Amino acid sequence: MSEDKKMFLSVKDLVVEYTSSGEIIHAVNGVSFNLEEGKTLGLVGETGAGKTSIAKAIMRILPDPPAKIRKGEILLDGEDIMKLQEKEMLKIRGNKITMIFQDPMTALNPVMTVGQQIAEGIMLHNAVSKGDARSRAIEMLKMVGITEERYDEYPFQFSGGMKQRVVIAMALACNPRLLLADEPTTALDVTIQAQVLEMISELKQRLNTSMILITHDLGVVAEMCDDVAIVYAGEIVEYGNKRDIFKHPLHPYTLGLFRSLPSLVSDEPRLHPIDGMPPDPSNLPKGCAFSPRCPHATEACRQHAISQVEVTPGHYCRCIKIKQEV
Amino acid sequence: MDKKMKENADAASSAGVRQKKESFSRQTMKRLCKNKVAVFALIMLAILVLLAVFAPLITPYGYEEMDYMNINAGPSLKHWFGTDAIGRDVLSRLIYGGRYSLTLGLSASLLSTVLAIIIGSIAGYYGGWIDNIILRICDVIQAVPGMLLAIVLSAVMGSGFINTIIALAIGGTPSAIRLTRSMILSVRGEEYLEAAVSINCSSARIMFRRILPNILSPIIVNVTMGIGSIIMLASSLSFLGLGVQPPLPEWGAMLSAGRNSIRNYPHLTIFPGLIIFITCLCINLFGDGLRDAMDPKLKD
Amino acid sequence: MRNYILKRLVMTVFVVISAAFLIFTIMYFIPGDPARLLLGTEATVEQIEAKREAMGLNDPYLIRLGRYLYDAFIKFDLGDSWYTGVPVITELSNRLPRTVFLGCMCVIVSVVVALPLGITAAVHHNKWQDRACMVLAMACVSMPDFWLALMMVLVFSLHLGLLPSFGIESWQCYILPVIAGSLQGIGQLARQTRSSMLDVYRSDYVTTARAKGVAEKKVIYQHMLPNALIPVITIIGGQFGRCVAGTIVIEQVFSMPGIGSYLSTAINSRDYPILQGSIIVMAIFVALVMLAVDLVYAYVDPRIKAQYVAQSKRRRRVKQNG
Numbered sequence: 001m002s003e004d005k006k007m008f009l010s011v012k013d014l015v016v017e018y019t020s021s022g023e024i025i026h027a028v029n030g031v032s033f034n035l036e037e038g039k040t041l042g043l044v045g046e047t048g049a050g051k052t053s054i055a056k057a058i059m060r061i062l063p064d065p066p067a068k069i070r071k072g073e074i075l076l077d078g079e080d081i082m083k084l085q086e087k088e089m090l091k092i093r094g095n096k097i098t099m100i101f102q103d104p105m106t107a108l109n110p111v112m113t114v115g116q117q118i119a120e121g122i123m124l125h126n127a128v129s130k131g132d133a134r135s136r137a138i139e140m141l142k143m144v145g146i147t148e149e150r151y152d153e154y155p156f157q158f159s160g161g162m163k164q165r166v167v168i169a170m171a172l173a174c175n176p177r178l179l180l181a182d183e184p185t186t187a188l189d190v191t192i193q194a195q196v197l198e199m200i201s202e203l204k205q206r207l208n209t210s211m212i213l214i215t216h217d218l219g220v221v222a223e224m225c226d227d228v229a230i231v232y233a234g235e236i237v238e239y240g241n242k243r244d245i246f247k248h249p250l251h252p253y254t255l256g257l258f259r260s261l262p263s264l265v266s267d268e269p270r271l272h273p274i275d276g277m278p279p280d281p282s283n284l285p286k287g288c289a290f291s292p293r294c295p296h297a298t299e300a301c302r303q304h305a306i307s308q309v310e311v312t313p314g315h316y317c318r319c320i321k322i323k324q325e326v
Numbered sequence: 327m328d329k330k331m332k333e334n335a336d337a338a339s340s341a342g343v344r345q346k347k348e349s350f351s352r353q354t355m356k357r358l359c360k361n362k363v364a365v366f367a368l369i370m371l372a373i374l375v376l377l378a379v380f381a382p383l384i385t386p387y388g389y390e391e392m393d394y395m396n397i398n399a400g401p402s403l404k405h406w407f408g409t410d411a412i413g414r415d416v417l418s419r420l421i422y423g424g425r426y427s428l429t430l431g432l433s434a435s436l437l438s439t440v441l442a443i444i445i446g447s448i449a450g451y452y453g454g455w456i457d458n459i460i461l462r463i464c465d466v467i468q469a470v471p472g473m474l475l476a477i478v479l480s481a482v483m484g485s486g487f488i489n490t491i492i493a494l495a496i497g498g499t500p501s502a503i504r505l506t507r508s509m510i511l512s513v514r515g516e517e518y519l520e521a522a523v524s525i526n527c528s529s530a531r532i533m534f535r536r537i538l539p540n541i542l543s544p545i546i547v548n549v550t551m552g553i554g555s556i557i558m559l560a561s562s563l564s565f566l567g568l569g570v571q572p573p574l575p576e577w578g579a580m581l582s583a584g585r586n587s588i589r590n591y592p593h594l595t596i597f598p599g600l601i602i603f604i605t606c607l608c609i610n611l612f613g614d615g616l617r618d619a620m621d622p623k624l625k626d
Numbered sequence: 627m628r629n630y631i632l633k634r635l636v637m638t639v640f641v642v643i644s645a646a647f648l649i650f651t652i653m654y655f656i657p658g659d660p661a662r663l664l665l666g667t668e669a670t671v672e673q674i675e676a677k678r679e680a681m682g683l684n685d686p687y688l689i690r691l692g693r694y695l696y697d698a699f700i701k702f703d704l705g706d707s708w709y710t711g712v713p714v715i716t717e718l719s720n721r722l723p724r725t726v727f728l729g730c731m732c733v734i735v736s737v738v739v740a741l742p743l744g745i746t747a748a749v750h751h752n753k754w755q756d757r758a759c760m761v762l763a764m765a766c767v768s769m770p771d772f773w774l775a776l777m778m779v780l781v782f783s784l785h786l787g788l789l790p791s792f793g794i795e796s797w798q799c800y801i802l803p804v805i806a807g808s809l810q811g812i813g814q815l816a817r818q819t820r821s822s823m824l825d826v827y828r829s830d831y832v833t834t835a836r837a838k839g840v841a842e843k844k845v846i847y848q849h850m851l852p853n854a855l856i857p858v859i860t861i862i863g864g865q866f867g868r869c870v871a872g873t874i875v876i877e878q879v880f881s882m883p884g885i886g887s888y889l890s891t892a893i894n895s896r897d898y899p900i901l902q903g904s905i906i907v908m909a910i911f912v913a914l915v916m917l918a919v920d921l922v923y924a925y926v927d928p929r930i931k932a933q934y935v936a937q938s939k940r941r942r943r944v945k946q947n948g
Contacts, residue, residue: 465640465641465644466644466647466648467648469641469642469644469645469648469909469913470645470648470649470905470909471867471868471871471908471909471912472871473868473871473872473874474871474905474908474909475648477874477889477893477901477905478649478652478653478901478905479652481653481656481893481896481898481901482652482653482655482656484657554768558768558770561770562770562772562875565772565875566874566875566878566890566893567890567893567894568893578770578772581770581772581773581776585776585879588776588779588780588784589784592780595773595776595777595780596777596780598773599770599772599773599774599776599777600773602770602773603768603769603770603773606767606768606769606770607764607765607768607769609768610764610767610768611764614764
């Protein structure tokens, strides 16, 4: 990957494995990408592709007995956070890097008031009094559109969309430099989805936060992201800015994704899903992980691992066929 | 066309259920075998059961045989666990006692389970006022804590083997009924049942071929765990003077009898209690292992 | 909230009356003739018949049931002992506080030992601490408490002479009984605490807390524990109730003058009024404890106020299975 600018976030060759009853599950297989400050990167892929594992690895909150970060460097502002001690990592989590999770219904502690949960994060990372933390938490609640009176209410008293707003308030309370959003709207209704995305977008712009948005919804990507990385079986198979990916998709998987979207303009008798199933992460095929499903697969595709190719500046693709055409 | 469709659909769905059950039990066996503790417990249990079954062939003495020369003797080469107040060999009595305890445990548990499955299925499947009445009766029975109920029942019915089985079975039945009923209720809404109804399966058929295989595992686990607590309860009853009484060699009764001479002849209380402990421990360990094997997600 | 309390109160009354009804009905079928027993073998048929009339034994079942319930709950009269003639209620009121005290001690010891055991096992999930704690808990659950009691008497009283083996004169008298009585409770509570904690361990809000940068220790004690303890409270309550029933054996072994020993003596002498009265009182006590637990539960879990119906149904099931 080119390193012309000093990148805000730089992930190099991340490998994450899970061990489960003797089997090794290769969740993330050598992922590398960069993120400029203030920009949004979309990680797109099916369920199980490894996107959440990438995000959790950056925050180092992978559950340690089954999961292990085998190798990789993660440079935040030039510093490799993989090498930090847990004590130092505690200062970064919730402070410099925060995360929003997928299911708002279970993301909040049922026996603590929502205000307390926001204030907890504030007090952890700032030397402020309880009263100041409370004011700041109220400020955050107002920012996400929740009134001050609801500070002392419990999560069960909020609807799904409002809970997610509380989670966002919690995540942004300490002005993080990097926000990891793991499918923040998947569990919400479409109308609420639009509201929440808009709010995230606005707050992000106001605070100049960089963001990694994990999603399987290309529509969300189109709205929110500057750069896009397509993830398949723990690898990034295509990477580039939004325009390149949407206007000139190259990788067969990316093409398959776009083609499987139902068309809003024409009448089609059938949908066009991608043939086959995603591979078993404990038993990945040799060579290209997509080859069993790829209509253009050749013998060479199944033999060895495929490397990234820079097709146009900033647009990368992991495919032999594309490499040959370049 | 309709008949053919029905046959095919029926064959497909029952093949699906059967296939699921086969690989499920094979999976369970595999997981169980990997759990060394559970396997060890199972082997110990098998030994105990074999000893109990073949008691007359194995024991050096009959359980009523009195050796007048050796009253209250401590452990020796002749009587490995010693003798009791009238010269009976403790080891032989313990092995015979296994017959009572294990049979009590198994029968009471099975009785309770069979009743629970029948009554619980009726309650869960038909709902309405039948369900209500059954639940109220369960409430009344559960108003009295288990051990107390067993004491009262045993006091009224008198000591004796069959009476004790009934007394022990009744206490655990209401909670087993509730368990079965809630499983039936949760499965009732499932789609494969709607599919079966849509091709005109009869109610009984639905209950037995579709519902039962899927609720079997919690029931099996419940039964296994229940046996351990029933054996414990049975020996508590005998200890108090109810349930199975001397001269029958029930373990709890032996403990009770040996109590008064604990100062001078402690072996009369050490061994019976030890065997109760080991038996219950093995049953519980195996029950735990079985539950983990049947549903690994429950393990954590 | 008031609805919830009212509902639970009504349920408790129902349980109490059901217990009395059930026990009375079961004991209705006791073989033998109480009148003959009381008058002795020399009594004539007329005397026996007269006694039967006086005791109301010839009345139909419903009348006798009604009379018993009325006597028990309105007049607080549970009958007299057939052998000593002492009113059952008098003895019970003397003995109940001692049994309750013993039961309380057992539960306290059980909680103090089992909670740390369960938490340790859960936090060190699948490592040696987990296995060790669970083996210990399993041993506790599988060990007959009356056997352990006897073994402790053997070692500590008879051989070492360190602790008394009967009576309640000094606080040392309580050491062995409390250890024996709390045993099963420790085992069960440790296992339940562990599984509660593990349930909570994988919750999303725990991950959220970690993502906020909360240190692991705080995550365990401030986020996981309060949530994990909620179902455990029900178990503790159930144990309280069961302690009273369980002390029957303990009191008998250690000759402590509580309800348990009263009951076990009555069993041996077939003194049925005592049996009947004691068991009903014990059942009532258990029901009252469960009511108290439910009320504590309501204060501890904020969701109760909104969802009490679902909670109480689920809790009843846990209580019955526990």
